[in-house]
Amino acid sequence: MNTDSPAGEERLTRGLRRLVRASELGIAALAAVVGVIAGLVVVAMNLAWQGLHELIFRIPTGTHLSVSTGLSPALVLLGPVLGGLAFGLCVRAFLRTGANPPVDPIEANALHGGRMSLRDSVVVALQTLFSSGVGASVGLEAGYTQAAAGLASRIGRMFHVRRADLRLLVGCGAGAAIGAAFNAPLMGAFYGFELVLGTYAIPAFVPMMTATFTAALTQQMLAPQHHLALPAIDxxxxxxxxxxxxxxxxxxxxxxxxxxxxxxxxxxxxxxxxxxxxxxxxxx
The missing domain is CATH 1.20.5 (Single alpha-helices involved in coiled-coils or other helix-helix interfaces)
Structure with a gap:
């Protein structure tokens, strides 16, 4: 089949869509893609977050702000204050007033059949990254899950998957992000099942596990985490x-x-x- 022409590309696209819609293996393959993307999201946000901490608080390269000592009191005070002011001014300048609040993965699956706005998801991720980067006491988990689930929703809609499969992909995206963030794919799967899907459905087991393990593997390959050895516990x-x-x-x-x-x-x-x-x- 000639795929160089627009008609050939369209036939190939339709064939891929039919394969995904008609096969559980196709959904698992999409879940693996979602897992890789979630791992990349976590790595990128962590690098940007660490860069902001090193730039604003002058901590040594590769060290974490929460365990750093000898920080300048002026930076500890002014970082969150001036950073919060910059954050507020950016929100005032660039975000529409009176706009509907962004839909998170849980709400998307409960009320919208897994449909999420990718633009809103990116905005939430950037807001989380900005606020945490200037020293606010918030984690990046909301940004991870929002961005990964938003991308998963967009991918599912590109392939015109069924409503149930779109909800599953959104759950895979959110669970994969948590699994990659904490290098805990099983915990990410439970997060996706319990909070996003709201059920432990047997057909969702393989795609969810595929997404979370793929995400954790992607994160470990690109930015391996090294943890201190804990003492033995009786x-x-x-x-x-x-x-x-x-x-x-x-x-x-x-x-x-x-x-x-x-x-x-x-x-x-x-x-x-x-x-x-x-x-x-x-x-x-």
């Missing part, structure tokens, strides 16, 4: 059970307090009538 005994239960209870209470505190702070900012673009600087 097997817990019955005498440790009360302490573990108490620790679990305390952690649950702390988690509730943090979530409730975030809600109260947001409500306080709304009542303060402080302009939206100044709030990140106040937070910093």
């Amino acid at each position: 097997a817990p005994g019955l005498v440790d059970v009360p302490a573990v239960l108490l620790l679990g209870l305390l952690c649950a209470l702390v988690g509730i307090a943090v979530m409730r505190g975030a809600t109260l702070v947001e409500a306080g900012f709304r009542r303060s009538h402080l302009p939206v673009w100044l709030r990140p600087a106040a937070g910093g």
Whole structure:
């Protein structure tokens, strides 16, 4: 078949779409592509995040801000404040006022059949990267999952996959991003099943595992993570059970307090009538 002409390219494209739609193997192959893309997203965002920390806080190359010592107090203060001000001004200048909030992967699967705006997903990823890069105490997980799931949604729509398969690909993208970020593909798969898909469906098992392991492998090949060796831990005994239960209870209470505190702070900012673009600087 001649694929040099536009008609030949169109026939090849239609054939690939039919193959993906009609075959579980095709969906697994797409999930592998999504996994590679998610791994690349994680690597790129981590490099940019580390570069911002090294530039703003003058930390040595390759060291992490959270464990760095001897930082200048002026940089520790001015980084989040001036960075928050720059962030607010960028949001005010470039984002549309009154626009609908971006759809995250969970909402996309629950309400929109897996359809996500790639532009909005990129904006959320950049916002997360910017705020974390200037020292805000937020993680990159939301940016990872938003960008990877948005790209997965776009790929699924390019191949005109069915609604259920599009939801599956979005879950694969989000789970793969988490798996690559923490080098924990099983944890990423559970994240995708529980939070994004909302079910442990047997047909989704192979694509999800393919995406998360492919993403983790991509991340390890391009930017291997080296962890300190932990000391050996003895097997817990019955005498440790009360302490573990108490620790679990305390952690649950702390988690509730943090979530409730975030809600109260947001409500306080709304009542303060402080302009939206100044709030990140106040937070910093």
